[in-house]
Amino acid sequence: MRILVAVKQVAALDEDFEIRGDGRDVEPEFLIRDLNEWDDFSLEEAVKIKEAAAEPVEVVAVSVAAEEADESLRKCLAKGADRAIRVWDAAIEGSDSIAIARVLATVAKREAPQLLFAGVQSSDHSFASTGIATAAFLGWPHAAVVSSLTYAPGAASAVFRRELEGGLLHEVEIQCPAVLTIQLGINTPRYASLRSIKQAAAKPIEVLSLADVGLSAADVGDAGSSSRVRRMYVPDKGRAQLIDGDAAEQAARLADIIREFKGAAS
Amino acid sequence: MSGILVLAEQRRGELRPVSLELVAAAQALRRTGEQVAVAVLARDPERFVAPLSVAGVDEILTVKVAASEFDADTFESAVGALIGERNPDVILVAHSVDSFGFAAALAARLGLGFATDVFKVERIADELIATRGGYGQKVSVEVDFPGRRSVLLAIRGNVFKPPEGTASPRVTAFEAPPVASRTSGREFIELSAGDDVDMTAAEFILTIGRGIGEEAKVAQFRELADAIGATLGCSRPIADAGWLPKSRQVGQSGKTASACKLYIAMGVSGAIQHLAGMKHVNTIVAVNSDAEASIFGVAKYGIVGDIFEIAEQLRVLF
Numbered sequence: 001m002r003i004l005v006a007v008k009q010v011a012a013l014d015e016d017f018e019i020r021g022d023g024r025d026v027e028p029e030f031l032i033r034d035l036n037e038w039d040d041f042s043l044e045e046a047v048k049i050k051e052a053a054a055e056p057v058e059v060v061a062v063s064v065a066a067e068e069a070d071e072s073l074r075k076c077l078a079k080g081a082d083r084a085i086r087v088w089d090a091a092i093e094g095s096d097s098i099a100i101a102r103v104l105a106t107v108a109k110r111e112a113p114q115l116l117f118a119g120v121q122s123s124d125h126s127f128a129s130t131g132i133a134t135a136a137f138l139g140w141p142h143a144a145v146v147s148s149l150t151y152a153p154g155a156a157s158a159v160f161r162r163e164l165e166g167g168l169l170h171e172v173e174i175q176c177p178a179v180l181t182i183q184l185g186i187n188t189p190r191y192a193s194l195r196s197i198k199q200a201a202a203k204p205i206e207v208l209s210l211a212d213v214g215l216s217a218a219d220v221g222d223a224g225s226s227s228r229v230r231r232m233y234v235p236d237k238g239r240a241q242l243i244d245g246d247a248a249e250q251a252a253r254l255a256d257i258i259r260e261f262k263g264a265a266s
Numbered sequence: 267m268s269g270i271l272v273l274a275e276q277r278r279g280e281l282r283p284v285s286l287e288l289v290a291a292a293q294a295l296r297r298t299g300e301q302v303a304v305a306v307l308a309r310d311p312e313r314f315v316a317p318l319s320v321a322g323v324d325e326i327l328t329v330k331v332a333a334s335e336f337d338a339d340t341f342e343s344a345v346g347a348l349i350g351e352r353n354p355d356v357i358l359v360a361h362s363v364d365s366f367g368f369a370a371a372l373a374a375r376l377g378l379g380f381a382t383d384v385f386k387v388e389r390i391a392d393e394l395i396a397t398r399g400g401y402g403q404k405v406s407v408e409v410d411f412p413g414r415r416s417v418l419l420a421i422r423g424n425v426f427k428p429p430e431g432t433a434s435p436r437v438t439a440f441e442a443p444p445v446a447s448r449t450s451g452r453e454f455i456e457l458s459a460g461d462d463v464d465m466t467a468a469e470f471i472l473t474i475g476r477g478i479g480e481e482a483k484v485a486q487f488r489e490l491a492d493a494i495g496a497t498l499g500c501s502r503p504i505a506d507a508g509w510l511p512k513s514r515q516v517g518q519s520g521k522t523a524s525a526c527k528l529y530i531a532m533g534v535s536g537a538i539q540h541l542a543g544m545k546h547v548n549t550i551v552a553v554n555s556d557a558e559a560s561i562f563g564v565a566k567y568g569i570v571g572d573i574f575e576i577a578e579q580l581r582v583l584f
Binding site: 011012013015019026096097098101102120123124125126127128129130132133135136137141142143144145159161162163164165166167168169170171172173174175178181183184185188222226227228229230231232233234235237238239240241242243247248250251252253254255257258261262 | 277335339362368369370371372374375377382383395399401403404407408410414448449454456457496505512520521522538552562563566568572576580583584
C-alpha cells in the first residue's frame with residue numbers, strides 16, 4: 001500500500017523585489033522559497049495513515065521542480081515520507097498547473113498508489129487545480145478541499161468531508177485509487193526532530209527526467225500549458241491611511257475611532 | 267456555435283449569489299450579438315429559471331442530473347457534453363469549492379484554455395485576457411491562451427456586480443449523458459458552533475490572526491474585546507489551531523462579517539480567503555508589524571506596530 005503526496009516548493013516575494021526584464025515574472029533572486037503550507041498538511045495526513053496501519057504503508061513525496069526543491073523534499077523525508085521523487089527538465093520551466101499535472105500523473109501511474117494527496121492550492125499562485133487536473137490525466141475519482149478523512153489502508157473506498165463556503169461540510173464516499181486535495185487544518189503537522197532531519201539526509205531523492213517519465217518537451221512548458229503569462233505587474237492598491245506616532249498615540253487614535261463608531265451607533 | 271457559457275451554482279436548492287456575478291463577467295466580455303447561455307445542473311433545474319432570468323442572459327439551459335448536490339463525475343460529464351454540443355468560446359464558472367472539484371479536470375481532459383481565481387476579464391483585438399493574482403496576491407498576472415479554441419475561466423467571487431433588471435431568456439432542456447459516478451454524497455454538516463456567537467450579526471469585530479503567535483495570548487485579546495465592546499473573531503490559523511472555536515472564524519470557509527461596521531484586525535496578514543469575509547466593511551483598521559501585509563490594502567486606517575503594545579495601550583483607555 002502506498003500513498004503519493006505531491007508537493008511544491010513555493011516562492012514568496014522579498015520586500016523589495018523587481019520584475020524580470022521580459023515583464024513576465026519576478027527576478028528569481030527576490031524569491032524566498034519554502035514548502036507550500038497546504039502540503040505540510042497533506043504529508044501529515046499520509047504519515048498519520050501510515051502510522052495507524054497494521055500493514056506496511058509507504059509514503060512517497062513527489063515534486064516537479066528544479067534542484068532547489070530538494071530542500072522541501074528533505075523536509076518531507078524528515079517528517080515521515082519514506083522516499084522522494086523529483087522530476088525536472090529545463091523544458092518544464094514556465095509550465096502551468098495543467099502541464100505540471102501531466103507530469104505528476106506519469107509518476108502516479110508508475111507508483112500506483114491507493115491515494116494521491118495534493119494541497120488544495122499553493123500559497124504563491126493559488127491555482128487550486130494541479131491535484132484535480134492530475135486526476136483527470138489518470139482517469140481517477142477525485143475530490144477537492146478535504147478537511148477530514150477516514151481511510152483504512154487497502155480499503156476500496158474512503159470517506160471524507162469537503163469544506164464548503166460559510167462553515168458547511170459535505171460528507172462524501174469516494175472509490176480508490178483517488179486523488180484528494182487537502183485543506184489546512186485537517187490535522188496538526190508535526191515538527192521534524194533533529195534526529196529525523198539527520199536520518200532524512202540518508203533517504204533517497206530519485207531524480208527523473210522528462211524522458212524517464214515518457215514525456216517530451218511538447219507536453220510541458222508553454223506548449224503543454226493551458227495558459228501563458230503575458231505580463232506581471234505590481235497593482236495600484238488602495239492604501240490604508242497610516243496612523244503615526246508611538247504606540248500610545250496610535251492607540252489613542254484607535255480609541256477615538258472606536259468611540260466615534262459607538263457614538264454613531266448609539 | 268460559439269458564445270459564452272456560464273455555469274450557475276446551486277446548493278441545497280438555493281442559487282448561490284456568485285451565479286449572477288458570472289453573468290456580469292460575461293457582459294464584460296461579450297461581443298456585439300454574442301449569446302450568453304446560463305446552464306444550471308440540478309435534479310429539478312426548472313426551479314432556477316426565475317432567479318436566473320436576469321438582464322444579459324439570452325438562454326437558460328436546464329440540465330437535469332441524478333445527483334441532488336455537487337458531484338464531480340456528474341458535473342464533468344454534463345458540462346463536458348454541453349461544451350461538446352455548444353462549442354462556446356468562453357466558459358465561466360465560479361472560483362468556488364465546487365469548481366475546485368471538477369473545473370481543472372475538465373480543462374485538462376478537453377484541452378481547454380484555463381485560468382482560475384480570475385478577477386478581471388477583457389478582450390483586446392479578439393484576444394481573451396484574464397487577470398489573476400500571483401505571489402500571494404502581491405502582483406497581478408495577465409494570462410492569455412494561445413491556440414485554444416475554448417477557454418474555461420474560474421471567476422473570483424464578490425468582484426463583478428450582479429446585473430440589475432430582469433429578462434425573458436429562452437429556456438432549453440439539455441439531456442445530460444448518463445454517468446456512473448465514483449463518489450456518493452452522504453450528508454451536509456453545519457460546523458458545530460463552539461459557542462453561541464453570531465459573527466454575521468456583529469457590528470463591531472476585533473479579529474486576531476497568526477500574529478498573536480501563541481495560544482496564551484488569546485486571553486489578552488478576549489479581555490480587550492470585552493472592554494471595548496467588540497465581538498472577538500479570528501482568521502483561519504487561530505481556528506485551525508483550536509485557540510478559538512471555528513464559529514469565530516471570519517473568511518471564505520468561515521463566516522462573513524455581514525453586519526459589521528467597524529473591523530479591527532490585529533496580526534492578520536490578509537490572505538485572500540480572509541478578505542472575502544470582511545473587505546466590504548466600511549471602517550477597517552489594520553494593526554500589523556509588517557508594513558507590507560495585504561490587510562493594509564483593504565483597510566481604511568493602518569497602524570504599523572507591535573500588536574501587543576497597541577493592545578495594552580488601547581486597554582488602558584477603556
